[in-house]
Every structure is written in structure tokens, then in C-alpha cells.
Amino acid sequence: MRNPSRPKSSLSLRLLAIVLATAGLVACQAAPQPPGPIATTVTAPSISGQVDPEAGVTLAFxxxxxxxxxxxxxxxxxxxxEARKQGITLVRRVGAAATYRVNGYLSATGxxxxxxxxxxxxxxxGSGRRLKRISGTEDTGGASGDPWQAVGSGTLSRIANRSMVEIKAWLNR
Structure with missing residues (x-):
């Protein structure tokens, strides 16, 4: 129930501040020990913008x-x-050499x-220069305590789908 003495815009500003602070913290955190990199073999766009099957560009998550x-x-x-659905071949190798690397940052609030x-x-x-940023949000159900508890398979599937579609579009630009 909303506190009538506190204006709604104050709550919106507070929520925005929390979201921005969380996003900032995510960018500064040391990487935890999740799974190893995923190398993705795709074809590179040619000068004309069409996919060149001989180029063999790789992405490593x-x-x-x-x-x-x-x-x-x-x-x-x-x-x-999602990569398989898009016709992108994934190669899982720790420390794989890759044309491009993909750094992923996630945060949950709720x-x-x-x-x-x-x-x-x-x-x-290869030099660490950002070439493309993909970002977004996905709504989850509610959870008391840890907001990650509300993150289900459907949410993760949508994140993967939207991200891979955008990566493929970027590669085929």
C-alpha cells in the first residue's frame, strides 16, 4: 500500500536510483565462477553486407x-x-581464440x-574495444527476498532469443 504522504514521483525517482545503482554495481563486480566461455562460429558479412561463408567469424561468450x-x-x-535455431554453430572451448568476445552483465531487482x-x-x-551493446529488461514474477528466485526459464529464454537475434542482425549488417 502506497504511503499517501509520499508523492508517487518520489517513489519513481527512488526506484530509478536503485536500478541505476544496481546496474553500476553489476558493471564493477568481479566475475563470479559461472560456466566457461562459449565460442560461437558464424559467418562474417562481406563488404556488400551479405554473409560470407568463408570468413568464419567467431564469438566467445x-x-x-x-x-x-x-x-x-x-x-x-x-x-x-537460440544460436542453433538461428543457424549459428556453437563451439564450447575454454580460452577459445575468437574474432569477437561477448561480455554479459545481469542484474535482478524486485x-x-x-x-x-x-x-x-x-x-x-581483440583489443577490448566495444563494437556493439545489446541491452534490455525482462519482467519476472515477484519474490520476497532474493529477486533471482523469480527468474524462470521463460525469462532466460526471452533474453537469449532477443540477444541472439540482435547479434545475428549485427553480424549481417
């Missing part, structure tokens, strides 16, 4: 920052499944009635 290990493991599985997962995937080149 680094361990996700901010998500508990079980969530990171499940998201990795969904990314693999209340008993609803929650949100924030995600960011940065595609970087």
Missing part, C-alpha cells in the same frame, strides 16, 4: 557477471539453443508482486 551460477548456466544453455532482470551484452574486438 565470457562468463556472465552479476548472475548466480545456476542462472548463468541456464542462460548459457538457452543461448546455445518486489513481492513483480521484478525485472536487466541485461547488457557488450561485443568487443
Amino acid at each position: 565470457e562468463p556472465f557477471t552479476g548472475a548466480p551460477g545456476n542462472i548463468a548456466d541456464e542462460l548459457s544453455e538457452f543461448i546455445g539453443a 518486489q513481492p508482486s513483480n521484478g525485472t532482470v536487466f541485461y547488457v551484452f557488450d561485443i568487443v574486438d
Whole structure:
């Protein structure tokens, strides 16, 4: 129940401040020990913008920052499944050489009635320069206590789908 003495805009500003602070913390956290990198073999766009099957561009997903290990493991599985649906071949190798690396950052916030997962995937080149950022949010059910408890398979599947679709579009630009 909303406190009538506190204006609604004050609550919105407080929620926005919490979300921004959480996103900032996620970007600063040391990487936990989730699953190893996922290397993804795809074809590279040619000068004309069409896919060149001879180029063999690779993407390596680094361990996700901010998500508990079980969530990171499940998201990795969904990314693999989505890549297969998109015709992108995944190669799982720890320390794989790759044309591009993908750094993933996740954060969850919530209340008993609803929650949100924030995600960011940065595609970087060999020197670490960011070339593309994919970001978004997914609503979850509510959870008392840890907001990650409300993050289910459907949420992770949608994150994987949207991210892989955007990565494929970027590669085929």
C-alpha cells in the first residue's frame, strides 16, 4: 500500500536510483565462477553486407557477471539453443581464440508482486574495444527476498532469443 504522504514521483525517482545503482554495481563486480566461455562460429558479412561463408567469424561468450551460477548456466544453455535455431554453430572451448568476445552483465531487482532482470551484452574486438551493446529488461514474477528466485526459464529464454537475434542482425549488417 502506497504511503499517501509520499508523492508517487518520489517513489519513481527512488526506484530509478536503485536500478541505476544496481546496474553500476553489476558493471564493477568481479566475475563470479559461472560456466566457461562459449565460442560461437558464424559467418562474417562481406563488404556488400551479405554473409560470407568463408570468413568464419567467431564469438566467445565470457562468463556472465552479476548472475548466480545456476542462472548463468541456464542462460548459457538457452543461448546455445537460440544460436542453433538461428543457424549459428556453437563451439564450447575454454580460452577459445575468437574474432569477437561477448561480455554479459545481469542484474535482478524486485518486489513481492513483480521484478525485472536487466541485461547488457557488450561485443568487443581483440583489443577490448566495444563494437556493439545489446541491452534490455525482462519482467519476472515477484519474490520476497532474493529477486533471482523469480527468474524462470521463460525469462532466460526471452533474453537469449532477443540477444541472439540482435547479434545475428549485427553480424549481417
